Amino acid sequence: MKEHKRHHQMVVTIAAVYLVVLIGTIVNIVRSGVTWPEQADLTNGTWAQAVEEQLTEHLGFHDSLFRIKSRTDLFFGEKMVQGVYVTDDMLLEKLYPVDASPEQMAEAPNRFFEQTGVPTFLMLVPSASAIYEERLPANAVNAEQKELIRETYAATANGVRCLDAYQALAALKNEYIYYRTDTHWTCYGAYAAYKNAIQKMGFSAVPYQRYVISHLTPDFRGDLYERTLYGGVKPDMLDYYIYEQGGAVTSVKAYDADGTEHDRGSTLYDMQMLRTDDKYRFYLGAPCAKLVIRTNVESGKRLLLFKDDFADCMVPFLLQHYSEICVVDLGCIEDISAVDTDGYSQALFLCSVGNWDKQ
Amino acid sequence: MYLASFTFTVAVLPVLLLCYYFIPAKGKTAFLLVCSFLIYAWGAPVRALYLLAYLGFDYGMGLLLEFARPHRTTSTFLLGGSAVLQVAVMTTVREFAAAGGLLFPFGIAIYTLQGLGYLIGIYRGRHPASRNFLHLALYLSFFPMLYAGPVVNYLEFNEQMQKRQCNIICLSEGLALFIQGLAEKVVLADTFGYMFRELRAAGSLSMLTAWLMTISFAMYLYFELLGYSEMARGLGKAFGFDLPKNFNHPFFTPSITSFMQSWNITLLLWFQTNFRHFLFGKVEKKWQKYAVIILTWVFIGGFYGMRVQFLLWGLAIGVLVTIEQLVIAPLLNQRYLLGMIYTALLMQFVWVLFFAENLTEVGYVWRTMLGFGSGIADQNGLYFFTSYIALILLGLYVATDLFRNISDRIGTTAFGRAVDRLKPIWHGLLMIFCLASMLYGERAAGLWLLL
Numbered sequence: 001m002k003e004h005k006r007h008h009q010m011v012v013t014i015a016a017v018y019l020v021v022l023i024g025t026i027v028n029i030v031r032s033g034v035t036w037p038e039q040a041d042l043t044n045g046t047w048a049q050a051v052e053e054q055l056t057e058h059l060g061f062h063d064s065l066f067r068i069k070s071r072t073d074l075f076f077g078e079k080m081v082q083g084v085y086v087t088d089d090m091l092l093e094k095l096y097p098v099d100a101s102p103e104q105m106a107e108a109p110n111r112f113f114e115q116t117g118v119p120t121f122l123m124l125v126p127s128a129s130a131i132y133e134e135r136l137p138a139n140a141v142n143a144e145q146k147e148l149i150r151e152t153y154a155a156t157a158n159g160v161r162c163l164d165a166y167q168a169l170a171a172l173k174n175e176y177i178y179y180r181t182d183t184h185w186t187c188y189g190a191y192a193a194y195k196n197a198i199q200k201m202g203f204s205a206v207p208y209q210r211y212v213i214s215h216l217t218p219d220f221r222g223d224l225y226e227r228t229l230y231g232g233v234k235p236d237m238l239d240y241y242i243y244e245q246g247g248a249v250t251s252v253k254a255y256d257a258d259g260t261e262h263d264r265g266s267t268l269y270d271m272q273m274l275r276t277d278d279k280y281r282f283y284l285g286a287p288c289a290k291l292v293i294r295t296n297v298e299s300g301k302r303l304l305l306f307k308d309d310f311a312d313c314m315v316p317f318l319l320q321h322y323s324e325i326c327v328v329d330l331g332c333i334e335d336i337s338a339v340d341t342d343g344y345s346q347a348l349f350l351c352s353v354g355n356w357d358k359q
Numbered sequence: 360m361y362l363a364s365f366t367f368t369v370a371v372l373p374v375l376l377l378c379y380y381f382i383p384a385k386g387k388t389a390f391l392l393v394c395s396f397l398i399y400a401w402g403a404p405v406r407a408l409y410l411l412a413y414l415g416f417d418y419g420m421g422l423l424l425e426f427a428r429p430h431r432t433t434s435t436f437l438l439g440g441s442a443v444l445q446v447a448v449m450t451t452v453r454e455f456a457a458a459g460g461l462l463f464p465f466g467i468a469i470y471t472l473q474g475l476g477y478l479i480g481i482y483r484g485r486h487p488a489s490r491n492f493l494h495l496a497l498y499l500s501f502f503p504m505l506y507a508g509p510v511v512n513y514l515e516f517n518e519q520m521q522k523r524q525c526n527i528i529c530l531s532e533g534l535a536l537f538i539q540g541l542a543e544k545v546v547l548a549d550t551f552g553y554m555f556r557e558l559r560a561a562g563s564l565s566m567l568t569a570w571l572m573t574i575s576f577a578m579y580l581y582f583e584l585l586g587y588s589e590m591a592r593g594l595g596k597a598f599g600f601d602l603p604k605n606f607n608h609p610f611f612t613p614s615i616t617s618f619m620q621s622w623n624i625t626l627l628l629w630f631q632t633n634f635r636h637f638l639f640g641k642v643e644k645k646w647q648k649y650a651v652i653i654l655t656w657v658f659i660g661g662f663y664g665m666r667v668q669f670l671l672w673g674l675a676i677g678v679l680v681t682i683e684q685l686v687i688a689p690l691l692n693q694r695y696l697l698g699m700i701y702t703a704l705l706m707q708f709v710w711v712l713f714f715a716e717n718l719t720e721v722g723y724v725w726r727t728m729l730g731f732g733s734g735i736a737d738q739n740g741l742y743f744f745t746s747y748i749a750l751i752l753l754g755l756y757v758a759t760d761l762f763r764n765i766s767d768r769i770g771t772t773a774f775g776r777a778v779d780r781l782k783p784i785w786h787g788l789l790m791i792f793c794l795a796s797m798l799y800g801e802r803a804a805g806l807w808l809l810l
Contacts (some may be wrong), residue, residue: 004527004674006531006779006780006782006783007527007528007530007531007532008527008531008784009783010531010534010782010783011527011530011531011534012783013783013784013786013787014534014538014783014786014787015373017787017790017791018369018373021369021794022369024375025369028796040498042402042404043403043404044402044403044406045402045403045462046360046402047402048366048401048403049402050367051366051402052364053786055365055369055370056797056798057367059365059369059794059798062798065791065794065795066797067793068792068795068797069765069792069795069796069799070796076749076750077746077747077748077749078746078747078752079742080746082799104780136744137742138741138742139738139739139741139745140738140742141561141738141742142741150613156746190777197381289696323429356801
């Protein structure tokens with residue numbers, strides 16, 4: 001009889017765990033709804049995969065369960081959660097070797113320059129884990145970026161000018177140049193790279209003292225936090241820089257890949273994004289294929305900027321020097337030769353090495 | 360649908376068990392069969408066609424074989440023909456569907472073996488052909504066994520089917536076993552698999568890295584197969600079946616022969632009855648016997664996949680077992696510790712054959728393991744060693760039978776009884792930890808072996 005009781009207890013305990021998780025899952029699904037992939041097909045396995053993905057995403061107590069697992073792993077000696085090294089000071093993404101040769105990486109600016117003759121500049125931004133190698137856990141293996149940037153620069157055609165970001169950032173590594181919980185650089189990091197680059201592009205940089213810095217939110221937790229759900233690192237601060245006496249944006253127009261125009265008024269910043277999980281998008285709004293920014297700067301210069309999301313917080317600095325900046329998102333367009341280059345005085349390719357494989 | 364997916368563990372399993380226990384006894388077999396087919400065809404209905412074709416073929420061929428039994432030549436011809444046909448279909452499907460990934464009819468190797476065993480059983484007069492299509496169909500398509508076994512004999516399964524019981528004891532023991540199996544798969548196998556893939560992707564190896572890589576591979580493969588087998592046994596038990604054990608703590612055995620006797624036991628048993636004893640039972644000369652043993656192992660290697668390295672792995676095992684029986688056994692007699700060290704070390708070299716892409720890689724890894732590579736330790740090796748040493752120790756501990764020894768020994772003390780009383784709590788917590796581990800999606804790459 002006693003033996004029977006034990007078995008009842010076992011079944012009841014497991015059923016209770018199930019019930020709690022199931023109810024949690026149903027609550028999550030009802031609350032946030034299901035986003036169903038369009039290409040899911042009942043006959044080729046993609047439908048079953050979509051079901052599994054949705055269940056994983058909406059699993060009851062998802063975040064707590066995830067933390068149980070990651071904290072246990074970290075306790076027993078693991079130093080990484082989901083491809084992100086966890087240290088006390090900051091979260092650092094593990095870098096894998098880029099799946100492209102330096103020649104392939106330099107190909108886009110080379111070809112662009114060859115075809116259009118527009119003075120072309122290239123800036124490759126290193127990842128935080130490349131700058132902060134000494135902060136990685138002992139013996140951590142990380143792909144190398146400094147040498148890769150150097151080789152890519154060496155592989156650029158004559159006429160494509162390379163703008164250093166690595167040295168500029170490495171010199172300031174004790175400053176707050178990268179977010180602790182996000183892969184991106186901070187506005188200060190972007191400013192450091194801008195200051196160095198803009199001289200080579202023929203302008204003099206706006207001195208740092210002229211800017212008034214406003215804090216947007218003191219508890220920004222970025223994409224690395226989303227991946228690790230590790231709360232042990234101090235949250236970040238999102239700033240923006242205002243140059244009262246400088247040029248101002250007069251109009252911002254966004255274009256989809258098919259050419260549809262959206263008027264974004266006369267500001268770059270998107271306050272709405274601060275209420276989402278993707279707060280970094282504040283700087284340049286939701287991604288779009290092309291963004292045309294006009295300013296009241298009377299230099300008459302027009303810049304064509306090919307970028308990934310690292311450039312978002314660099315644009316406010318650049319627009320002090322151009323009457324128009326056309327921002328082309330390399331992640332949203334297929335072929336850069338389709339971009340209209342007429343009338344542009346300069347072109348800048350600004351990408352991070354860490355994002356290379358994602359594009 | 361894989362057993363270690365949220366779709367199965369969270370959504371399907373509770374409903375399945377609830378329905379099964381409330382359905383009247385008469386309908387249970389049919390219910391299990393329908394569920395097996397639905398789970399097998401989940402997301403890729405084309406899979407069910409393979410299974411149906413096999414079922415129809417085996418059912419018809421079974422009856423035909425029984426009818427033709429008095430005519431030895433005809434029945435031999437029939438059996439030989441269907442064996443060649445089934446193995447050929449299985450090999451082709453595995454080769455071609457492997458590229459498709461999602462559509463791969465998993466378990467094809469297992470139901471081919473079981474079907475073939477069923478036909479051989481009829482041919483040898485061990486049991487009559489099944490008149491009941493339902494029973495044969497459930498034998499071949501019972502879903503828990505399709506992932507990694509155990510491979511069960513038709514007579515045994517049929518007997519289980521007749522005397523199966525459904526009560527609270529079965530349910531609780533079955534669930535406990537299922538959770539243990541799930542933990543072995545998602546906590547241990549997935550992390551070892553991740554470690555193995557990362558180390559292998561690093562390219563250059565040091566001695567430390569090479570050893571870590573082979574150890575993590577052996578652990579990964581063991582816990583992957585063990586986890587699925589234990590989940591199958593647990594589910595089987597919850598449905599009232601008593602499926603046999605597939606692994607019996609193979610690590611830390613005193614010889615390679617005993618290692619292989621505790622590794623994938625039901626598979627070895629199948630090959631011994633249906634291949635070695637059936638085809639070569641009358642072999643008398645000593646050298647012939649050993650040749651047959653080696654050949655059996657090559658075929659077992661082929662069961663894991665028709666790739667050269669699996670066949671080589673089988674060949675290596677066969678040769679080692681032979682050498683062991685001829686030369687080493689007397690030396691190891693009574694020297695358990697020595698035997699254990701020799702087996703553990705040698706098996707690490709043998710596993711390299713199993714995972715290597717080609718012979719160049721085998722040579723490279725072997726050389727590095729012996730210290731003729733690039734150095735003793737490198738950064739990568741040290742990093743993984745410090746990160747996963749706790750996991751490796753836990754894996755080794757679970758892989759031994761120390762658990763059982765300790766729980767046996769403390770079983771009668773007050774402490775032992777307290778531990779035993781808290782068993783439901785342990786399993787509840789383990790279940791929660793399993794669900795947490797399953798969230799680590801990137802590690803749970805599907806079955807590496809296409810069985």
